[in-house]
Each structure stands twice: as structure tokens, then as C-alpha cells.
Amino acid sequence: MQLDFTSLDPAESYRWLASTVTPRPIAWVSTVSAAGVSNLAPYSFFQVVCDEPPTLMLSVGRQPDGRLKDTLVNARDTGQLIIHLVSAELAETMNATAATLPHDVSEIEQLGLDTVPGDRVTVPRFGAAPVAFECEVAEIKPYPVQDPRHFLIFARVLLAHVDDAVLADARHVDPGKLDLVGRLSGPWYATTHDRFGMTRPP
Template structure:
């Protein structure tokens, strides 16, 4: 089978890409509007892209009507965000926060998700998140530039909150205890507990 992407609709292209490039980590992004309204939303087009400076990248697509999502608007307005990783224990809450709510409605409040104040940024973080990165905006890049349908948020990590329960006896991350969820295609997800090890050749 071959797929000629030049003949596919954007929806079909998304479906094929999202169901093959898996598993994808999920950025559970909290932000605050210029009016002080908190927002929380998950994004699975997400990755770490640099360690100097430590930088994460989140791709935020435009809304179906072409408008900008609250996450992007908030981050552009304040220059701050918190990126949480999603554990299996919080998967249902993450999914609830993906609902399309009216502008100005907080997912924290609507979904009953508890929060803690940020320490380096004026953005709340999800209570109980195994990992939460407090970030400042490095830059936003529209893509494609001639007719953007998404925006790449480059977020420099300032401070990370790690739950002691996900650390091993050496103080390093234990993948089994971390128990993150990853996005597959459609409505499918996976967990990171099924692991194996290989040593890189010298």
C-alpha cells in the first residue's frame, strides 16, 4: 500500500499521520489569559527539542473556524505556561479537559481539576501531576508561514516539579512508576509500563 499525501484531504492526512506516528507523548498545557482566566488543554503533537536551553515544543492547531485556541492566545499574551505529563491515573481528567468549552471558561473549574500555584510563572499547575514543567515562551512560529493552520510554541523550561513517587532509589525517573499515557490513533491510548532495554553500541 502507498499513500500519495498530495491527494489526501487534511482530515485523511491527519488520520494517517496520527495513527502511524505513535505513541505520542501528551502535553497537558495550563495557561492564563490576560484577564486571569485559567485554561487547561492536552496536545499530542509535542516533543522535547533542545537541552541547551532546555526547550519543549507544542503544536497548537487552529480551531475548525480558523480561530486561535485559548492556549495559544494565553501564551502569546502572558509569555508563560506549564506543561504537565499525563499519568494513567490522570488520563480521565486529561480527556475531560479536551472538551471544546466557550472562550473564558476554565477547564480547571469546569472539570473539577485541583491546581497549585506556579513558583516561577503566574500559571497554575495540576495537583498530583507526576511531572510539571514551568516554562516561559521562547517563540511562536506559525506553520505553514504562507497560510498557517497551526502554531509551534517553543517553551523554555525554568523549573520542573517531580513527584517523589516516580523516582527510583538513585533519584532518577522510574518509567514503571511514572506510568505515562501516550496517544495512538483515534480514541486509542497506551501506557509506558511495558518496557525493555537495549544498550547503544560503543
């Protein structure tokens, strides 16, 4: 089977890309609007892009009606965000925050989630997440430039919160204790329960 992506419509392109490039890590992003309304939403077009400076990247698409999503608007307006990682026990809560709410309604308040203030940013942190990265916006790039459908947010990591319960030792995380979930396609997710190790060649 061959797929000619130059002739696929965006919905078909998304379906094939999102169902084959799997599993994808999930960025669970908290932001605050200029008016002070908090937001928490998951994104699976997400990855580490640089270690010096330490930088994460997420791609935020538009709403189906073309409007910009709250995460993008808030990050653009305030220059701050916190990216949380999603453990298996938090998967259902993460999924609940994917609901589309009015701009002036907070997912955090709607779901009654317990948060703590950020240390380096004025954004609430969801304390139950096993890892959370407090970030400042380094750059936002519209893509494609001529008619942007997505916006790449490059987020420089200022401070990380790592739950002691997921550590293997002082310098390493135990992936079994971290127990993250990854995004597949449609309603499907994957756990990291089934793992294997390999030694890299010299």
C-alpha cells in the first residue's frame, strides 16, 4: 500500500500519521490566560528537541472552527507554561481535560483538581503528575508559514519536579515506577509496562 500525502485531505493525513507514529508521549500543559483563567490540556505532538538549552516542543493545532486553542493563546500572551507527564493512574483525568470548554472556564476548576503554584512561573502545577517541567516560551513558529494549521511552541525548561517515588537512584528514573502512557490513535493508549533493554554498540 502506498499513500500519496500530496493528494490527501488534512483529516486523512492526520488519521494516517497519528495511527502510525506511535506511541507518542503526552504533554499535559497548564497555562494561565492574561485574564487569570487557568487551563490544562493534553497534546501528543510533543517531544524533547534540545538539551542545551534544555527545550521541549509541542505542536498545537487550531480548533475545528479555525480559532486558536487556549494553550497557544495563553503561552503566547504570558510566555509561560508547565508541561506535565501522564502516568497510567492519571490517564482518565488527563482524558477529561481534553474536553472543549469555553475560553473563560478552567479545566482545573471544573474537575476540582488540586494544584500548587509554580516556583519559577506563575502557572499552577498539577501536583499529582510524576514529572512536571516549568517552562518559558523560547519561540512560537507557525507552520506552514503561509497558512498556519499548527503552531510549534519551543519551551525552555527552567525547573523540573520529579516525584521521589519514581526514582531508581539520585540520577535516574525507574521507567516502571514512572509508568507513563503514550498516545496511539482513536481512543487507544499504550502503557510502558512491557519493556526490554539493549546495549548500544560502541
